[in-house]
Amino acid sequence: MSTLTVSHLGKAYKRYPSKWARIREWLTRRPTHTQTWVLRDIHFTVQPGEAVGIVGVNGAGKSTLLKLITGTTQPTQGAVTRSGRIAALLELGMGFHPDFTGRQNAYMAGQLLGLAQGEIAACMPAIEAFAEIGDYIDRPVRTYSSGMQVRLAFSVATAVRPDVLIVDEALSVGDAYFQHKSFNRIRAFREQGTTLLIVSHDRGAIQSLCDRAILLERGFVIRDGPPEEVMDFYNALIAERENATVTVNRLADGRAQTHSGTGEARLEAITLLDEAGAPVDCVNVGQPVRLKVDIRLHADLPELVFGYMIKDRLGQPVFGTNTHHLGQPIERLRAGERVTLELSFPANIGLGSYSVSTALHVSDNHVAGNFEWRDLALMFNVINIDQAAFVGVSWIPPTVVCRR
Known part of the structure; x- marks a missing residue:
């Protein structure tokens, strides 16, 4: 079993004002460069068998961190302690030589991973079968599409x-079929005790695969915790690039509620109602319900969009939409005005606990003009009182016709 420890890790690159400055520094031994820090004071531990997701905007330092962990780049400060065999799929093609065949590249890549020639030969049939690139295995890699390179690279990296x-x-380059196939193999490895580090912008992948997530921002770790909590904070951070007003409140049940926005419009109340208009926090599968939302305006707005997302207990999206997509414009609003919305729908979802996230914004999503984003704005439970037994997060009962 392998424990991975990152201790006060930092990486800086030298910047020279001109090409001659580098030579002058070498001759005089006097610094002529400035340092640009990509990562600073990163420290965390990944336990054996744990799965950790690393998220952040482009340029946050995610790929650099992985290169430092694998040893392909040396740190400026700090250290990485690791044991066991590490397989890494960091860049498209894993350094494949374009003029060599896929088979030849597989042998070279396998040796870089620490496999002996005999081990690679024994694994080749399985590598070919998993990659599913057919006769291309014996053709030069320069003839491969990007998706084919990913197939072969992943197959080699996970052959053992x-x-x-x-x-x-x-993996985001590959087709949907191969992504599903790859993630199934990753899940199988996890069950067998493999430690996993994954960089992805895919919320579903992070929340379904990982035990925890780490959020990088401008080279620092700013969040380390449960995937749902970190991804909520990350999404709020994206919406607040220009005006970072993200706050996190701890609810009575211990969960973290992320709240952000510039405040021109605020959610005053949100309630789930039954058919009679009574508030409910527990509904039957398929029961008609209404989501009542009270909004108060704190500034004049030419346009307002309300959006909501129903999530399951793991934070996975179940259904989401907004008034823009529903063709229900809310326009010409005045400061101090109140707006009440009622959204009616059947609770065609499976048994379990659910939460509702809300957003007040302009245009079709909260990234542009985020007035308010609120996670865990409402929580409710779904039970099955009178429907046939089923599994899953959606209730889509079929009509069965049997012919003999």
Whole structure:
């Protein structure tokens, strides 16, 4: 089993004002460069068998961190302590030589991963079968599409179960079929005890695969915790690039509620109602319900969009929409005005606990003009009183016709 420890890790790159400045520094031994820090004081521990997601906007330092962990880049300060065999899929093609065949590249990549020639030969049939690139295995890699390179690279990296598997965004290039196939293999490795580090912008992948998530921002770790909590904060941070007003409140049940926005409009109340108009926090599968929302304006607005997202207990999206997509414009609003919305729908979802996130914004999403984003604005439960037994997060009962 492998424990991975990152201790006060930092990486800086030298910047020279001109090409001659580098030579002058070398001759005089006097610094002529400035340092640009990509990562600063990163420290965390990943326990054996734990799965950790690393998220952040482009340029936050995610890929650099993975390169430092794998040893392909050396740190400016700090250290990484690791043990066991590490398999990493950091960049498209894993350094494949374009003029060599896929088979030849597979042998070279396997040796870089620490496999002996005999081990690679024994694994080749399985590598070919998993990659599913057919006769291209014996053709030059320069003839491959990006998706084919990903297929072969992933197949080689996971031919033998590693102690630590590190996956960057490379899998996002592959087709949907291969993504599902790859994530199934990753899940199988996890069940067998492989430690996982994964960089992805896919909320679903992070929340379904990972035990915890780490959020990087401008080279620092600003959040380390449960995937749902970190991803909520990350989404709020994206919406607040120009005016960072993200706050996190701890609810009575221990969950973290992320709240952000510039405040021109605020949610005053949100209630789930039954058919008679009575508030409910527990509904039957398929029961008609209404989501009542009270909004107060704190500034004159030419346009307002209300959006909501129903999530399951793991924070996975179940359904979401907004008044823009529903063709219900809310326009010409005045400061001090109140707006009440009622959204009616059947609770065609499975048994379990659910939460509702809300957003007040302009245009079609909260990234543009985020007035308010609120996670865990409302929580409710779904039970099955009178429907046939079923599994899953959606209730879509079929009509069965049997012919003999």
